[in-house]
Amino acid sequence: MNAKTVLPAVAMTAVSMVLTLAVVVMWLGTAVPWMVALVVGLGIDGGWLATLAYERRLAAQGDHSTPVTVVGWAFGAVATGVLVAHALTNSSSAAWLAVSWLPLAAKALWLVHGLWERTALTPRALESIRGIQQEARDDAAVARARLRADAATEETRLTAVTGAGARVARVQAATAVTLSKAWSTLETARAGEETGKALTSVTTPVTPGVTPRWELPVWGPSEPVRVPALEAVATDSDDALDVLVEEIRTSRTPPLSYREMSARFRAAGHSASEVRLRAAWKRVAA
Incomplete structure (x- = not known):
């Protein structure tokens, strides 16, 4: 998972540094000696790379420095500003403006990587979390099965009680009919001549x-x-x-x-x- 966040940031940083250096040399090479333009481009990229390295060192120690972060974003803003200025003075301004956001995009990717590092968990912790989640799912499944079984048992009991009550009622009705017939027979015998x-x-x-x-x-x-x-x-x-x-x-x-x-x-x-x-x-x- 570490490579999934750090590799895009490294690639974006390399592309933006090369692009910044090339733009500075092409843009300023016509006004100043190319060696001076190269030094200016390397200075912008070097400052950006230095602040990035320092930020990564502090992050590895579990620390953070706001001034270093501000300086790093300042170098990214300078590189983006150079690219935007070159695009506006060039005949193909649309094409250059399309790539002028790369320095800020590289800084954003490093920000995302830093957030991931601060919230990343060890494999042991992740395994414990998965075990807890699985245990919770197992308990929920057992509880649902128990409820279904209790409901089925209660339904069976109610059915049996209802059937027994119906049988008792039928027996009582038959007994009442028998007694009624016997009583009628007795009354007939008593009243007979x-x-x-x-x-x-x-x-x-x-x-x-x-x-x-x-x-x-x-x-x-x-x-x-x-x-x-x-x-x-x-x-x-x-x-x-x-x-x-x-x-x-x-x-x-x-x-x-x-x-x-x-x-x-x-x-x-x-x-x-x-x-x-x-x-x-x-x-x-x-």
């Missing part, structure tokens, strides 16, 4: 004079009802059972139904067979 006959044939030998009634079970969650005011009493006799059933039935207004009374009866800790309890209910309700 043959149900009473069947119950009568079974319960009549046990409880004469009691007409059985089949109540449907409670479908769904139910909370046990506590009756703190009622203490557990002996229900061995029918009279005691009748008194207890009457107290529970009339504990609320309007009186409780058989199902509610039975639930409170058993929640209070009393015990009696369903046949005796229903018979007591019939007696007190009558």
Whole structure:
């Protein structure tokens, strides 16, 4: 990279020095002896070359001198001025003006080379920078891959949860339909004419004079009802059972139904067979 900036500057400097020397000798050779013109041309080129060498020495030491830089640009301006003056006094002024910028161009190239030297990095530093950049690119690629994988995993999880929820909903719907059909069957059986006959044939030998009634079970969650005011009493006799059933039935207004009374009866800790309890209910309700 050093050669890419220094070689154009060296070539431009050599061309501009030769051109300056030739112009001075041709232009002043007609007015003064050519030896004098040669000395003048060499003086301009020598001063320019000397200041350039000193600038390069300071740059190699990491230093800079503003006066030396000003003197170097002054020599470049003088050389350019000589070329412009010669072009204006020559019949082919356009051609000479086209090359009169070469001294300043050479100084500009040396300026560019100096800027590059002040910002140049060693191969080791450049290798470290490339390694850091590559590591950053690798980390970014890994992060993107991780995000894509997480997104795919989340999508799969959501799909599975949605599918499971749909299956649960279908099972619940099918269960509700089954329960509904079963409940309808129970209700049909309870309301049927043959149900009473069947119950009568079974319960009549046990409880004469009691007409059985089949109540449907409670479908769904139910909370046990506590009756703190009622203490557990002996229900061995029918009279005691009748008194207890009457107290529970009339504990609320309007009186409780058989199902509610039975639930409170058993929640209070009393015990009696369903046949005796229903018979007591019939007696007190009558």
